[in-house]
Amino acid sequence: MTLLAVDGLSIDGPGGRHIVRDFAIDVEEGEVVGVVGESGSGKTLTALSLLGLLPSGVRAASGEAHLGGVRYLHKGRIQERPHATMIFQNPTAALNPTMRIGAQLKRLLVFLEKRHDWRTRAEALLDSVGIDEPRAVMSRYPHQLSGGMNQRVMIAMALAAEPRLLIADEPTTGLDVTVQAQILDLIRVTVTTRGIGVLFVSHDMGVIAQTCHRVAVMYDGEVREFAGVDEIFHAPRADYTRTLLAAAGQPSGRVDDGTPAR
Amino acid sequence: MELRLDDITVVYRRRGVETRAVWGVSLRARRGETLALVGESGSGKTTMAKVAAGLQKATTGAVSWQGPATGPAGQRVQMVFQHPVQSLNPLWRVDRSVREPLRRAGVPQREATRRVTEMTGRVGLDPALLDRYPGELSGGQAQRVAIARALVGGPEIVILDEPTASLDQTVRARILALLADLQSSTGAGYLLISHDISTVRRLATRIAVMYRGRIVETGPASMILDAPRHPYTSALIAAVPVADPRVPWEGRRARAAPESPCPAGGQCEEHGQGLHAVGTDHLVACTSATIH
Numbered sequence: 001m002t003l004l005a006v007d008g009l010s011i012d013g014p015g016g017r018h019i020v021r022d023f024a025i026d027v028e029e030g031e032v033v034g035v036v037g038e039s040g041s042g043k044t045l046t047a048l049s050l051l052g053l054l055p056s057g058v059r060a061a062s063g064e065a066h067l068g069g070v071r072y073l074h075k076g077r078i079q080e081r082p083h084a085t086m087i088f089q090n091p092t093a094a095l096n097p098t099m100r101i102g103a104q105l106k107r108l109l110v111f112l113e114k115r116h117d118w119r120t121r122a123e124a125l126l127d128s129v130g131i132d133e134p135r136a137v138m139s140r141y142p143h144q145l146s147g148g149m150n151q152r153v154m155i156a157m158a159l160a161a162e163p164r165l166l167i168a169d170e171p172t173t174g175l176d177v178t179v180q181a182q183i184l185d186l187i188r189v190t191v192t193t194r195g196i197g198v199l200f201v202s203h204d205m206g207v208i209a210q211t212c213h214r215v216a217v218m219y220d221g222e223v224r225e226f227a228g229v230d231e232i233f234h235a236p237r238a239d240y241t242r243t244l245l246a247a248a249g250q251p252s253g254r255v256d257d258g259t260p261a262r
Numbered sequence: 263m264e265l266r267l268d269d270i271t272v273v274y275r276r277r278g279v280e281t282r283a284v285w286g287v288s289l290r291a292r293r294g295e296t297l298a299l300v301g302e303s304g305s306g307k308t309t310m311a312k313v314a315a316g317l318q319k320a321t322t323g324a325v326s327w328q329g330p331a332t333g334p335a336g337q338r339v340q341m342v343f344q345h346p347v348q349s350l351n352p353l354w355r356v357d358r359s360v361r362e363p364l365r366r367a368g369v370p371q372r373e374a375t376r377r378v379t380e381m382t383g384r385v386g387l388d389p390a391l392l393d394r395y396p397g398e399l400s401g402g403q404a405q406r407v408a409i410a411r412a413l414v415g416g417p418e419i420v421i422l423d424e425p426t427a428s429l430d431q432t433v434r435a436r437i438l439a440l441l442a443d444l445q446s447s448t449g450a451g452y453l454l455i456s457h458d459i460s461t462v463r464r465l466a467t468r469i470a471v472m473y474r475g476r477i478v479e480t481g482p483a484s485m486i487l488d489a490p491r492h493p494y495t496s497a498l499i500a501a502v503p504v505a506d507p508r509v510p511w512e513g514r515r516a517r518a519a520p521e522s523p524c525p526a527g528g529q530c531e532e533h534g535q536g537l538h539a540v541g542t543d544h545l546v547a548c549t550s551a552t553i554h
Binding site: 038176177179180181184204205206207208209210211230233234243244245246247248249250 | 302498
């Protein structure tokens with residue numbers, strides 16, 4: 001069943017510059033949809049706009065989005081809060097550096113659930129993202145934990161609200177490869193066990209190939225190709241997709257002649 | 263010439279606390295080939311790069327040069343950094359940055375201009391960019407400038423510290439191709455510091471895998487990448503996601519890296535006795551790794 005449907009999303013920057021034009025994709029329940037592209041392609045702004053998180057000076061000029069059949073984004077504006085949460089590239093910076101992990105979870109859980117037995121719930125959440133010693137982690141500050149551990153905490157916090165959609169913006173960029181593998185595995189297992197949909201933003205074709213079911217390839221603010229992961233990697237239609245594949249050392253890509261793809 | 267680092271140990275002291283970053287590591291970087299030093303954060307690879315560049319003093323151990331010199335001393339090692347724009351002086355035009363190593367070596371002005379022009383062409387940089395400031399360049403352009411600056415003086419060894427980590431994938435592929443071309447035409451040796459196996463696969467002649475301050479495996483690139491013997495090397499290579507959805511990815515089953523470079527947890531007899539040969543020029547930290 002279609003979980004997220006986005007249509008005609010356009011984002012304008014300062015001076016009316018068009019940053020993203022006519023973005024359209026959909027995400028099924030239990031599906032990971034990748035958005036791949038290089039810096040400046042508009043992939044991160046697209047992700048942020050779906051939660052109404054665009055920075056000042058940038059605005060969604062048009063676009064509709066439905067989550068679970070309910071229209072929550074109309075003419076680029078958030079109409080009601082969607083059941084969606086987000087994780088970011090640098091988890092250590094995304095957490096509050098002055099608060100212990102436990103205190104941050106407490107604040108979130110008391111806000112979300114108005115419960116005072118938050119501690120049991122926090123431990124269960126950390127346990128569900130593969131943290132072996134939840135109590136020890138809760139007593140630490142973010143800078144005392146590794147990047148991989150902080151990303152697990154971020155994922156736990158993102159899942160606390162029981163979202164139907166998780167938006168992950170480069171969630172493993174900057175992590176060591178063995179840690180990246182564990183975080184990707186956690187996301188995959190979470191999708192399977194909870195049946196949520198994931199919109200997965202990345203510039204890494206290897207991560208995309210091994211994580212996503214379908215992939216939208218963005219270039220210069222536009223979706224150049226949106227297809228199943230096997231088609232993208234083995235029967236790409238857009239020239240730019242072939243350029244990306246060639247750069248990733250994938251045989252379906254054409255040899256890059258050094259000129260920018262269009 | 264060959265740059266030798268023998269039995270290097272580096273201990274950082276901060277507020278009376280000692281942290282041992284590197285434990286008795288030996289490396290050889292030779293002209294015309296690329297030695298890749300791979301490992302994760304905290305493995306000590308960047309500390310080794312700094313020692314090789316003379317930016318960090320080894321607590322114990324020796325750094326020396328072997329063989330006939332092909333260029334002036336003091337210009338033998340150059341470095342290319344991870345963040346290209348930040349690695350250039352923001353107040354200098356590109357021309358001045360590329361020219362600086364020649365000025366320091368006392369190369370006459372006209373000869374320097376000729377070499378700057380030639381090197382600019384070889385790194386594929388539009389000559390019009392020589393009048394620009396670093397802030398006016400893209401990441402890929404700035405990295406070409408940094409490479410021109412590193413090679414213009416004819417160094418023996420260039421240390422490449424994560425040279426493509428901050429670049430987009432298509433730009434990354436072009437910079438790696440450029441580095442490979444320049445190595446065959448100039449004969450410079452590269453010491454490549456990277457955690458990215460695909461970059462290493464593209465450039466490396468030999469590989470040394472570092473883990474928690476020690477080398478756990480070293481050998482020819484093809485042996486390390488295709489037939490690794492140490493369990494940590496295997497885990498590191500298997501963890502890299504393959505850019506093909508039809509190839510099953512074993513990294514999904516990757517578990518936390520072992521606590522000790524010794525797969526037997528330091529309990530075996532060989533551990534602590536250095537590297538053991540398991541093939542031609544192929545060394546592994548612990549022979550019980552071969553049980554794996």
